[in-house]
Amino acid sequence: xxxxxxxxxxxxxxxxxxxxxxxxxxxxxxxxxxxxxxxxxxxxxxxxxxxxxxxxxxxxxxxxxxxxxxxxxxxxxxxxxxxxxxxxxxxxxxxxxxxxxxxxxxxxxxxxxxxxxxxxxxxxxxxxxxxxxxxxxxxxxxxxxxxxxxxxxxxxxxxxxxxxxxxxxxxxxxxxxxxxxxxxxxxxxxxxxxxxxxxxxxxxxxxxxxxxxxxxxxxxxxxxxxxxxxxxxxxxxxxxxxxxxxxxxxxxxxxxxxxxxxxxxxxxxxxxxxxxxxxxxxxxxxxxxxxxxxxxxxxxxxxxxxxxxxxxxxxxxxxxxxxxxxxxxxxxxxxxxxxxxxxxxxxxxxxxxxxxx
Amino acid sequence: xxxxxxxxxxxxxxxxxxxxxxxxxxxxxxxxxxxxxxxxxxxxxxxxxxxxxxxxxxxxxxxxxxxxxxxxxxxxxxxxxxxxxxxxxxxxxxxxxxxxxxxxxxxxxxxxxxxxxxxxxxxxxxxxxxxxxxxxxxxxxxxxxxxxxxxxxxxxxxxxxxxxxxxxxxxxxxxxxxxxxxxxxxxxxxxxxxxxxxxxxxxxxxxxxxxxxxxxxxxxxxxxxxxxxxxxxxxxxxxxxxxxxxxxxxxxxxxxxxxxxxxxxxxxxxxxxxxxxxxxxxxxxxxxxxxxxxxxxxxxxxxxxxxxxxxxxxxxxxxxxxxxxxxxxxxxxxxxxxxxxxxxxxxxxxxxxxxxxxxx
Numbered sequence: 001x002x003x004x005x006x007x008x009x010x011x012x013x014x015x016x017x018x019x020x021x022x023x024x025x026x027x028x029x030x031x032x033x034x035x036x037x038x039x040x041x042x043x044x045x046x047x048x049x050x051x052x053x054x055x056x057x058x059x060x061x062x063x064x065x066x067x068x069x070x071x072x073x074x075x076x077x078x079x080x081x082x083x084x085x086x087x088x089x090x091x092x093x094x095x096x097x098x099x100x101x102x103x104x105x106x107x108x109x110x111x112x113x114x115x116x117x118x119x120x121x122x123x124x125x126x127x128x129x130x131x132x133x134x135x136x137x138x139x140x141x142x143x144x145x146x147x148x149x150x151x152x153x154x155x156x157x158x159x160x161x162x163x164x165x166x167x168x169x170x171x172x173x174x175x176x177x178x179x180x181x182x183x184x185x186x187x188x189x190x191x192x193x194x195x196x197x198x199x200x201x202x203x204x205x206x207x208x209x210x211x212x213x214x215x216x217x218x219x220x221x222x223x224x225x226x227x228x229x230x231x232x233x234x235x236x237x238x239x240x241x242x243x244x245x246x247x248x249x250x251x252x253x254x255x256x257x258x259x260x261x262x263x264x265x266x267x268x269x270x271x272x273x274x275x276x277x278x279x280x281x282x283x284x285x286x287x288x289x290x291x292x293x294x295x296x297x298x299x300x301x302x303x304x305x306x307x308x309x310x311x312x313x314x315x316x317x318x319x320x321x322x323x324x325x326x327x328x329x330x331x332x333x334x335x336x337x338x339x340x341x342x343x344x345x346x347x348x349x350x351x352x353x354x355x356x357x
Numbered sequence: 358x359x360x361x362x363x364x365x366x367x368x369x370x371x372x373x374x375x376x377x378x379x380x381x382x383x384x385x386x387x388x389x390x391x392x393x394x395x396x397x398x399x400x401x402x403x404x405x406x407x408x409x410x411x412x413x414x415x416x417x418x419x420x421x422x423x424x425x426x427x428x429x430x431x432x433x434x435x436x437x438x439x440x441x442x443x444x445x446x447x448x449x450x451x452x453x454x455x456x457x458x459x460x461x462x463x464x465x466x467x468x469x470x471x472x473x474x475x476x477x478x479x480x481x482x483x484x485x486x487x488x489x490x491x492x493x494x495x496x497x498x499x500x501x502x503x504x505x506x507x508x509x510x511x512x513x514x515x516x517x518x519x520x521x522x523x524x525x526x527x528x529x530x531x532x533x534x535x536x537x538x539x540x541x542x543x544x545x546x547x548x549x550x551x552x553x554x555x556x557x558x559x560x561x562x563x564x565x566x567x568x569x570x571x572x573x574x575x576x577x578x579x580x581x582x583x584x585x586x587x588x589x590x591x592x593x594x595x596x597x598x599x600x601x602x603x604x605x606x607x608x609x610x611x612x613x614x615x616x617x618x619x620x621x622x623x624x625x626x627x628x629x630x631x632x633x634x635x636x637x638x639x640x641x642x643x644x645x646x647x648x649x650x651x652x653x654x655x656x657x658x659x660x661x662x663x664x665x666x667x668x669x670x671x672x673x674x675x676x677x678x679x680x681x682x683x684x685x686x687x688x689x690x691x692x693x694x695x696x697x698x699x700x701x702x703x704x705x706x707x708x709x710x711x712x713x714x715x716x717x
Binding site for chain 1: 414
């Protein structure tokens, strides 16, 4: 560390010391990438924040900043929260990783929690959800319900999390319907209703009668409703306003239990840097109600699959599985390790097309 | 009744007073907006304008003003040259992105070699990248008579796609576990646009912005080229008679603004932002248009306007986090600034007369 950096750190630490004395409540900050009314990703994080407020009442104060751009502005927003005396700060988008680490280095006494990243520090934890567990359940329903055997998938960015979801859905659709085919459109956005609607319409035109989405708006739901005879799944949020058709189920992000537990840890002084990756079992991933549009036997199978995953009896990535190029990945009965899953950059055998680069 | 009477010449007095008046009206209207949202208007306005400068944590925010203001000033200075000559580069955002990509590309190509020469090369590449991107609308305009407003604007979207492709492909961090985004240049000593004096916010981009202000001032007030630029904007026909060659001015103005935007992108990617990522650009290229006009297309005015804009950004963020104001209200507040400036600008060109109505 250069002397200049040392000086900066010292100056900021001094500021922090004065800030920390001035308060007695535990202050929890949230940095959001989108507006709290996006109906998807940020909306669910903010629901988690409100749950923290409700759970702790007067003992905790929460602050948030919405629509924070990823990059230099994020660093200032996080620093500002730390200066204002936040004890715990959740940064809820992948792009906040480097800024979070940079600020954390200057505020050793503040705890940071970064969602979906892979870098930690003594005062930086990471947390994410095993959304692929939900994707497995979706794939199962999709494979059983498709009549055209074409399933459309609106992907966002070619990052491991998204690729994992595609693979998990494909494996479980294929398992119940060997003729199934996936058509994947890369939208290169997390939230853009117009683009998402275009993608959904294009997929339906290509014969897809099931649309899976890894983008956050309800636009694909609306497009499917308009087209008719197409089923969809809610993403990040329940999107139950489109139930029972086209939306037949959903993956719901449920951050509240984690946010409450981590806040409690800060209050108790037991907070430690951890890497959390929870799924259906601990309740971080929820499966939205399976609507009556799904035949009873399919619904029963899907719930059985969900329970098996929740109890740890079944892992969605269990061999035998091959990679797209035909090379062996997992032997019979072998389960994928988290390292491979976290960095997943390949399709499994049977998916056509290339991951864009 | 009131009557507007056109002034023979724009009033110098009002030219400089209208921006201040616009700020005051924005404070009042913004205060009303915040009050309607159920917040204390005085506290909100004070938070935005006072906290960053003199508040408890001003030691952190003051340097941030420079960091936020430098790219705005650097880009706006370039844009103002063209705007004065009636050459409308609306695509500085794209030139900013391309400059960041070419500059960062040079740095990443040398990784992990350490040498003092790497950063200057990156600066050169950044400026050239922005210049080259601006040359596209310039050449198309001269060769085929296309409209530089449309072409430069459309190229912003092309540049954004290029940025995404780079963050996901060629420039992706090989040690990044497959996630998008380049290596962090702040952790690469030779490529890092670090603070020159710790804790001041003073990085090379700030220095470049100040130099650009001085050079633009000299150019416009002392140099024949500056005279041509002003003449071209005020009286295109007269300019032709005076021997101004419009094609050269188009090349110069678009080239200069592109190069400055490219430099701003390079200083940002190598410093405050640190890496090429999908969401690297945050709209400096567009905000700089407001800054240029708020500063009356005058170098010193732009410097002040850039700092004022940075103040509303940083103060706005504090207000969001401390008072729970929604992000959209802050953006609306910033938008009001330009809106009211354009509105009160009428005083520069017109004078208000009280006249008695003739009785018929």
